[in-house]
Amino acid sequence: MNHTDWKLLKEIAELEKTPQGAYNIRRNGQLDSRASTANIEITTKTEPDKPGIDIRIKSGTRNESVHIPVIITQTGMSEMVYNDFFIGEDCDVDIVAGCGIHNTGCETSQHDGEHTFYVGKNSKVRYVERHYGEGPGTGKRVMNPRTVVYLEEGASIHMETTQIRGVDSTKRETKVVAARGAEVVITEKLLTHGDQTAESDMEIILDGADANGRVISRSVAQDGSRQVFYPRMTGNAKCFGHVQCDSIIMGQAKISSIPAIVANSVDAQLIHEAAIGRIAGDQILKLMTLGLTEQEAEEKILDGFLQ
Amino acid sequence: MNHTDWKLLKEIAELEKTPQGAYNIRRNGQLDSRASTANIEITTKTEPDKPGIDIRIKSGTRNESVHIPVIITQTGMSEMVYNDFFIGEDCDVDIVAGCGIHNTGCETSQHDGEHTFYVGKNSKVRYVERHYGEGPGTGKRVMNPRTVVYLEEGASIHMETTQIRGVDSTKRETKVVAARGAEVVITEKLLTHGDQTAESDMEIILDGADANGRVISRSVAQDGSRQVFYPRMTGNAKCFGHVQCDSIIMGQAKISSIPAIVANSVDAQLIHEAAIGRIAGDQILKLMTLGLTEQEAEEKILDGFLQ
Numbered sequence: 177m178n179h180t181d182w183k184l185l186k187e188i189a190e191l192e193k194t195p196q197g198a199y200n201i202r203r204n205g206q207l208d209s210r211a212s213t214a215n216i217e218i219t220t221k222t223e224p225d226k227p228g229i230d231i232r233i234k235s236g237t238r239n240e241s242v243h244i245p246v247i248i249t250q251t252g253m254s255e256m257v258y259n260d261f262f263i264g265e266d267c268d269v270d271i272v273a274g275c276g277i278h279n280t281g282c283e284t285s286q287h288d289g290e291h292t293f294y295v296g297k298n299s300k301v302r303y304v305e306r307h308y309g310e311g312p313g314t315g316k317r318v319m320n321p322r323t324v325v326y327l328e329e330g331a332s333i334h335m336e337t338t339q340i341r342g343v344d345s346t347k348r349e350t351k352v353v354a355a356r357g358a359e360v361v362i363t364e365k366l367l368t369h370g371d372q373t374a375e376s377d378m379e380i381i382l383d384g385a386d387a388n389g390r391v392i393s394r395s396v397a398q399d400g401s402r403q404v405f406y407p408r409m410t411g412n413a414k415c416f417g418h419v420q421c422d423s424i425i426m427g428q429a430k431i432s433s434i435p436a437i438v439a440n441s442v443d444a445q446l447i448h449e450a451a452i453g454r455i456a457g458d459q460i461l462k463l464m465t466l467g468l469t470e471q472e473a474e475e476k477i478l479d480g481f482l483q
Numbered sequence: 484m485n486h487t488d489w490k491l492l493k494e495i496a497e498l499e500k501t502p503q504g505a506y507n508i509r510r511n512g513q514l515d516s517r518a519s520t521a522n523i524e525i526t527t528k529t530e531p532d533k534p535g536i537d538i539r540i541k542s543g544t545r546n547e548s549v550h551i552p553v554i555i556t557q558t559g560m561s562e563m564v565y566n567d568f569f570i571g572e573d574c575d576v577d578i579v580a581g582c583g584i585h586n587t588g589c590e591t592s593q594h595d596g597e598h599t600f601y602v603g604k605n606s607k608v609r610y611v612e613r614h615y616g617e618g619p620g621t622g623k624r625v626m627n628p629r630t631v632v633y634l635e636e637g638a639s640i641h642m643e644t645t646q647i648r649g650v651d652s653t654k655r656e657t658k659v660v661a662a663r664g665a666e667v668v669i670t671e672k673l674l675t676h677g678d679q680t681a682e683s684d685m686e687i688i689l690d691g692a693d694a695n696g697r698v699i700s701r702s703v704a705q706d707g708s709r710q711v712f713y714p715r716m717t718g719n720a721k722c723f724g725h726v727q728c729d730s731i732i733m734g735q736a737k738i739s740s741i742p743a744i745v746a747n748s749v750d751a752q753l754i755h756e757a758a759i760g761r762i763a764g765d766q767i768l769k770l771m772t773l774g775l776t777e778q779e780a781e782e783k784i785l786d787g788f789l790q
Contacts, residue, residue: 254613425746435744437757443762448743452718453752 177208184247184276187340188306191243196274199243200229202257204250215267216242221258228258228290231271235264235296243272246289251281251315256288265296265328266476271303275319277342279311288316293323298330305335309342316344323350327358329384338365339374347377356384356413363483364393368429378407382415382444389417396478397429408436411444421450424481484515491554493582494647495613498550502579506534506550509564511557517669523549523576524584528565535597538578542571542603549580553596558588558622563595572603572635577714578610584649586618593625601629605637612642616649617634630657634665636691636719645672646681655683663691663720670699675708685714689722689751694757703785704736715743718751728757731788 181203187193194209198216198324201208212218215237221228231242244259263269272471279285295301309317325333331354339346352360360380368374380389389409397403409417423431437446455477484492487512492498495756501516505523508515519525522544528535538549551566564680586592602608616624632640638661646653659667667687675681696716704710716724731739744753762784770780 263572379536423746425749425751427749429749430745430747432743433755434741435755435757436739436741437759438737438739439759440737441728442736442761443736444732446758448740448742448755448757450742450755451753452744452746454749 177203180231180249180278181247184249184278184308185245187276187308188276189243189245189272191245195241195243197241197243200462202244202246204248204253205255213240215240218242226258227255228260231259231261233261233263233267233269236266236321237264238268241270241272241432245273246275246287247277248275248285248287249278251279251285251313252283254284254286257290258369259289259291261291261293263293263295263301263447265298267296267299267301269301271301274304274306274308275309277309277317277319279313279315279317281310281313281315284316284318288320290322291324293325293333295325295327295331295333297328299329301333303333303335304335307339307343307346309344317342319343320347321349325352325360327352327354327360330357331355332359333361337363339367341367341369344372346374348374350376350378352379353381354387354389356382357386359388360390362391363392366393366395366403367398367482368396368403369398370401371399372401373401375404376406380409380417381403382409382417383413384413385413385415387413389415391419392420394482395423395424395431396482397423397431401426402430404432404434406434406436407437409446409448410438410440411446412440414441414443415445417444417446419448419469423452424478425452425454484510487556487585488554491556491585491615492552494615495581495583496550496552496579498552499629502548502550504548504550505538509551509553510669511555511560512562520547522547525549533565534562534565537670538566538568538570540570540574540576543548543573544571545575548577548579552580553582555583555592555594556585558592558620559590560587561591561593565639566574566599568598568600570600570602570606570608572605574606574608576608578608580611581613584616584618584624584625584626586616586622587620589621591623591625595627598631598767600632600640602632602634602638602640604635606640608640610640610642612644614646614650614653616651624649625652626650627654628710632659632667634659634661634667636662637664637701638662639666640668641671644670646674648674648676651679655681658681659696660688660690661694661696663690664693665691666695667697669698670697673702673710674705674789675703675710677708678706679708681709682711683713687716687724689716689718689724690720692720692722694720694722696722698726700728701789702730702738703789704730704732704738705736706736709737711739711741711782713741713743715745716753716755717745717747718753719747721748721750722752724751724753728756730759732759732761
């Protein structure tokens with residue numbers, strides 16, 4: 177791996193060297209390196225039409241992590257990858273995924289990934305996913321992640337997804353089904369600029385009694401970019417769900433927020449809030465009186481909003 | 484008109500006698516009575532395939548009202564009516580519409596109405612519409628209103644729509660386009676019970692600078708009834724829009740709230756809030772300690788919510 181590869185790994189997974197614990201680094205459509213541990217086994221899928229890996233985590237695994245970053249530095253490269261996570265009972269693990277594309281050419285580089293999580297009873301998963309694009313080429317950088325999560329009784333997932341910069345087009349699909357007493361918390365952060373487009377389609381199904389769901393979506397649309405959000409929270413039992421979408425609109429950008437809350441049980445309690453607006457002028461003024469330029473003040477506010 | 488007719492008129496338009504000012508009472512698909520005034524002219528449409536009336540209100544008309552109730556007491560009656568309102572500039576008028584169906588038979592009685600409002604510069608319209616069904620028959624009572632409003636510069640409409648009880652199936656469609664400085668305020672109240680279904684599809688387009696929109700939707704779904712809401716607020720200019728949907732779910736009812744806020748301008752500020760939940764148990768308990776039965780307490784809370 178060269179300097180560009182490491183720069184991408186740092187952006188998407190905060191890696192400066194080979195990670196601790198289990199990992200699988202995919203580079204330009206090939207396995208670059210991999211390590212399993214006593215509790216976490218990573219194997220290549222054997223189906224010829226389904227490239228990707230299986231990650232098996234033994235019941236009772238705690239305080240371990242898995243890193244599975246994907247980097248692409250080859251222009252014109254396009255791939256579809258399937259990763260399945262089989263997580264036993266009573267685990268407590270961190271999973272760090274992400275994709276970085278450095279495109280120097282004129283062809284589109286694209287990574288589509290489908291991650292499916294089967295989370296066993298009372299297991300806790302923290303899932304972090306970062307997307308980042310860069311490179312002087314005119315070729316597009318495209319990422320379409322699909323994430324499907326099945327939470328068994330008492331299981332939980334805390335998902336943090338971030339699209340930092342440089343992704344020309346993305347269509348995100350997320351589906352979570354929560355059984356009795358399960359918990360899902362999704363924090364989504366998205367910044368688009370230039371003429372980028374982003375769509376995020378999310379479906380949270382609170383299926384079991386005392387399931388709990390929370391979605392916090394924060395986005396910034398700059399320049400002529402376009403964003404569309406479809407967060408959907410369905411309550412089929414006694415449950416509590418909260419969806420909150422806040423967007424800052426700038427330049428000639430356009431944003432649509434089209435949430436849905438669906439109560440199929442009298443004991444489902446569901447709340448949705450959404451707001452779209454520009455940065456308040458007085459916030460910028462206040463920071464300018466402290467000595468910042470208008471642009472610095474704007475950046476400060478966006479950093480705070482997306483932190 | 485008989486006792487049943489007057490009971491329906493009281494429910495939908497609070498009329499106990501022939502109204503003051505301009506009016507048009509439609510009964511079982513026929514004109515029952517009509518009055519125009521010096522400033523408000525009501526005429527029957529002449530297109531054979533478009534039954535209905537035209538209401539022309541002269542510029543400068545103030546503190547006048549138009550009542551246009553529709554009542555149906557005949558089972559198996561089904562009609563589609565088109566009413567167009569041409570409202571001049573600088574008016575300030577009240578328009579009271581509504582439909583009451585008393586169905587004693589076994590066939591469906593249905594009223595579909597399309598109301599289109601052209602509201603001139605700086606005119607203020609208050610539009611009240613009530614829907615109500617009753618009768619011992621097994622025939623359904625169905626009402627599908629479509630309301631389209633074009634607000635010119637500085638015009639405003641305050642719409643209050645209420646579906647009280649007894650409407651088996653309704654599909655409401657509302658579209659408002661607001662020009663510069665125009666204001667739209669919609670208050671929607673809806674109660675469904677039994678196995679009734681209700682759908683409300685609303686589109687508010689804030690098209691001109693300083694347009695202002697506010698939607699307050701309150702609903703109660705009892706028994707096995709179903710409700711679906713699609714309020715959509717689009718900002719194409721410097722504008723402010725706020726959508727608020729609150730629903731109380733009871734019994735085996737199901738409610739979906741699927742709003743959309745769409746910002747097509749950096750100066751559009753749009754907010755949406757929605758909540759679905761059951762009546763809080765402690766609210767009922769509090770009223771019961773004051774001597775109310777559980778059922779009385781529930782009714783009190785619903786009355787307050789929909790008042």
